[in-house]
Amino acid sequence: MKIKIYQVDAFTDEVFKGNPAAVCPLEEWLPEETLQKIAAENNLAETAFYVPKEDGFEIRWFTPTVEVALCGHATLASAFVLHHLEGFKGDLIHFYSLHSGTLTVEIKESQFLLNFPADQYSETETTDELLNATNKIPFAAFKGKTDYLLVFDNEEDVILLQPNLEIISNLDARGIIVTAKGKDSDFVSRFFAPAVGVNEDPVCGSAHTTLTPYWAKVFQKNELTAIQRSKRSGKLHCKLLNDRVELGGNAVLYMEGHISI
Structure with missing residues (x-):
């Protein structure tokens, strides 16, 4: 069996920056074990798989070790593949996720605008585990549906921060x-x-x-610019739409080929 595979760098317009995602278009779902093995073989943060469904596409995302409930950059990469490489016509793509519901991506010039549910979060105690999760001290901590959010004094703290991966992996959360x-x-x-x-x-x-x-809420405005300060870095345009969030970004193709299994 041959399966198409694309690798796309998302939230950037330059190859080797942003977040790389693998995208595999399918006609029907393969066994979950096979999907997980493909994601492990790709060894990227996420591999997205999609199949046609009604007026859109059902989508699933896998890290090298588990399936996740929501992934932004691999959804953007999937929209890029559909629009530029798989012949999708139109400027609005409907994705359906078992865990996250309907997710739309609007194509506007060179940007892809993702419409996702906004997270519900609340302030939480800065426990010893959270204080020791990095080498910097946050001034506030929050807990969302799947992650902790730690807020620091300035950008330099975030850039120079070193995570304690063992402590983070044992938190009751996907991550921080x-x-x-x-x-x-x-x-x-x-x-x-x-x-x-x-x-x-x-x-x-x-x-x-x-x-x-x-x-x-902090800035008292609904449109914001964001930079993720990883080594690869990436840029997002963010907009709060009541209980939804719009995330805008670019993407660029790195690789295309076939998987043989």
């Missing part, structure tokens, strides 16, 4: 988002999720479903 006000953007962030096989995600779209409502 670290963030601060930015110099060249409204805010910056990084994201660590060793418990799901991703020590540091270069540019995490789903983390911005927590970051966007948080910073929208």
Whole structure:
């Protein structure tokens, strides 16, 4: 069996930056074990698989070790593949996720605008585990549906921060988002999720479903610019739409080929 595979760098317009995702278009679902093995073989933060469904596409995302409930950069990469490489006509793509519901991607000039559910988060105690999760001290901590959000004094703290991956992997969460006000953007962030096989995600779209409502409240505005300060780096345009979040970004093709199994 041959399966198409594309590798796309998301949330960037330059190859070797942003967040790389593999995308595999399918006509029908393969066994979950096979999907997980393909994702492990790819060894990227996420591999996305999609199949046609009604007026859109059902989508699933896998890290090298587990299936995840939501992934922004691999959804953007899937939209890029459909629009530029798989013959999709139109400027609005409907994706359907068992865990996250309907997710739309609007194609507007060179940008892809992802419409995701906003996270619901609340302030939480800065426990010893959270204080020891990095070598910097946050001034506030929050807990969302899947992740902790730690807020720091300045961008330099986020850039120089060193995670304690063992402690983070044992938290009752997918991972931790670290963030601060930015110099060249409204805010910056990084994201660590060793418990799901991703020590540091270069540019995490789903983390911005927590970051966007948080910073929208801080700045008292609904449109924000964001930079993820990983080594690869990436840029996002974020907009809070009541209980939804719009994440805008670019993408660029790195590789296309076939998997033989």
